[in-house]
Amino acid sequence: MSRRTPSTIRRLKDPDVDAAFRNLDQRVRELANEIAMVAHLSETAPFTKAQVVSLVPLTPTAKIGIDGSLSNNYTLLLNQSVTIGDPINV
Numbered sequence: 001m002s003r004r005t006p007s008t009i010r011r012l013k014d015p016d017v018d019a020a021f022r023n024l025d026q027r028v029r030e031l032a033n034e035i036a037m038v039a040h041l042s043e044t045a046p047f048t049k050a051q052v053v054s055l056v057p058l059t060p061t062a063k064i065g066i067d068g069s070l071s072n073n074y075t076l077l078l079n080q081s082v083t084i085g086d087p088i089n090v
Contacts, residue, residue, distance in 0.1 A: 058064050058076040063083045066074060068090035 053071050053073055055073045055075050056067075056071040058066065058074050060076060060079060060082060063085050064076065065085050066087045068087045070089075
Protein backbone atom coordinates (compact mmCIF):
# COMPACT_ATOMS: atom_id res chain seq x y z
CA MET A 1 0.00 0.00 0.00
CA SER A 2 1.41 3.36 -1.00
CA ARG A 3 1.74 6.09 1.52
CA ARG A 4 0.13 9.43 0.77
CA THR A 5 2.37 12.39 1.25
CA PRO A 6 1.12 15.98 1.61
CA SER A 7 2.03 16.65 -2.06
CA THR A 8 -0.01 13.61 -3.15
CA ILE A 9 -2.97 14.84 -1.15
CA ARG A 10 -2.65 18.29 -2.72
CA ARG A 11 -2.65 16.71 -6.19
CA LEU A 12 -5.79 14.78 -5.35
CA LYS A 13 -7.47 18.03 -4.35
CA ASP A 14 -6.32 19.90 -7.45
CA PRO A 15 -9.20 22.15 -8.63
CA ASP A 16 -8.36 21.49 -12.29
CA VAL A 17 -8.62 17.74 -11.78
CA ASP A 18 -11.89 18.16 -9.89
CA ALA A 19 -13.29 20.31 -12.70
CA ALA A 20 -12.16 17.79 -15.31
CA PHE A 21 -13.92 14.96 -13.47
CA ARG A 22 -17.09 17.06 -13.08
CA ASN A 23 -17.03 17.82 -16.83
CA LEU A 24 -16.44 14.16 -17.62
CA ASP A 25 -19.30 13.10 -15.34
CA GLN A 26 -21.63 15.65 -16.97
CA ARG A 27 -20.68 14.45 -20.48
CA VAL A 28 -21.28 10.81 -19.50
CA ARG A 29 -24.75 11.77 -18.25
CA GLU A 30 -25.47 13.67 -21.49
CA LEU A 31 -24.39 10.68 -23.59
CA ALA A 32 -26.52 8.34 -21.51
CA ASN A 33 -29.54 10.59 -22.14
CA GLU A 34 -28.80 10.69 -25.89
CA ILE A 35 -28.55 6.90 -26.02
CA ALA A 36 -31.84 6.58 -24.14
CA MET A 37 -33.57 8.78 -26.77
CA VAL A 38 -32.49 6.59 -29.72
CA ALA A 39 -35.23 4.34 -31.05
CA HIS A 40 -34.66 0.69 -30.25
CA LEU A 41 -35.48 -1.86 -32.94
CA SER A 42 -36.84 -4.31 -30.39
CA GLU A 43 -39.53 -1.84 -29.29
CA THR A 44 -42.75 -1.01 -31.09
CA ALA A 45 -42.81 2.60 -32.26
CA PRO A 46 -46.20 4.31 -32.00
CA PHE A 47 -46.90 6.38 -35.12
CA THR A 48 -49.14 9.39 -34.66
CA LYS A 49 -49.16 10.44 -38.33
CA ALA A 50 -49.02 8.67 -41.66
CA GLN A 51 -45.54 7.63 -42.73
CA VAL A 52 -45.64 8.56 -46.40
CA VAL A 53 -42.83 8.63 -48.93
CA SER A 54 -43.02 9.78 -52.52
CA LEU A 55 -43.79 7.36 -55.32
CA VAL A 56 -40.90 6.96 -57.73
CA PRO A 57 -41.85 6.09 -61.30
CA LEU A 58 -39.86 3.28 -62.90
CA THR A 59 -39.05 3.39 -66.61
CA PRO A 60 -40.38 0.40 -68.56
CA THR A 61 -37.37 -1.13 -70.29
CA ALA A 62 -36.30 -4.72 -70.95
CA LYS A 63 -34.67 -4.83 -67.51
CA ILE A 64 -35.94 -2.52 -64.78
CA GLY A 65 -33.45 -1.17 -62.24
CA ILE A 66 -34.67 -0.22 -58.79
CA ASP A 67 -32.63 2.29 -56.79
CA GLY A 68 -33.45 1.63 -53.13
CA SER A 69 -32.02 4.96 -52.01
CA LEU A 70 -34.81 6.89 -53.76
CA SER A 71 -37.88 5.55 -51.99
CA ASN A 72 -39.73 2.55 -50.61
CA ASN A 73 -42.62 2.98 -53.06
CA TYR A 74 -42.35 2.67 -56.84
CA THR A 75 -44.81 2.77 -59.72
CA LEU A 76 -44.56 1.01 -63.06
CA LEU A 77 -47.03 0.80 -65.91
CA LEU A 78 -46.34 -2.49 -67.65
CA ASN A 79 -46.99 -2.53 -71.35
CA GLN A 80 -44.45 -5.19 -72.30
CA SER A 81 -42.68 -8.24 -70.88
CA VAL A 82 -39.92 -7.10 -68.51
CA THR A 83 -37.33 -8.45 -66.07
CA ILE A 84 -36.92 -6.75 -62.72
CA GLY A 85 -33.26 -6.44 -61.83
CA ASP A 86 -31.66 -6.73 -58.41
CA PRO A 87 -32.21 -3.60 -56.28
CA ILE A 88 -29.22 -1.30 -55.79
CA ASN A 89 -28.39 1.12 -52.93
CA VAL A 90 -30.50 -0.81 -50.44
